[in-house]
Amino acid sequence: MNILSVSAFVLAACIAASLLRNISSPIERLLPILAAGVVSVVILSSVGPLVATVEKMFSYTDISSEYISVALKALGVCYLSTISSDICTDSGQKALSTQVTIAGKVAVVLMTLPFLNEIIRAVMSLIE
DSSP states (O other): OOHHHHHHHHHHHHHHHHHHHTTTOTHHHHHHHHHHHHHHHHHHHHHHHHHHHHHHHHHTSSOOHHHHHHHHHHHHHHHHHHHHHHHHHHTTOHHHHHHHHHHHHHHHHHHHHHHHHHHHHHHHHHHO
C-alpha cells in the first residue's frame, strides 16, 4: 500500500464529487462510496502481511498467541466501528453514528473480559 497513491486517489475522488455536485448528478453520491470501497480493498490487501509480521514478532516472546489474536480482533472492531460511525455522521445520521460507536466499545469489552478475569485472578493470588 502506497499512502501517496491512496491519498492522490482519494483527493481526485473528492474533487470529482465536488464538480459533480454542481450539476446535481446522482453519481455524486456514488463516487465517494465507490472510492471508499477501492481504498478499503487496498487497505485490506495490506493487512495479511501485517498480521503475519506481528505474529512472527510475538513468536519470539512468551506471550500467548491467544492474546495477540484478541488484540488484533479488538483493533479490527475499533477500526470498523469508527469507519461505520464516520459514514453515518457524513450521511447525517448522528444517532446511528453514536449507536455504532457504543456497539464497538461493548464488543471490545466483551472480547477482553476473559483476560480481565485472568488479570484479577493473578492480582488476587499475589495479594494472598
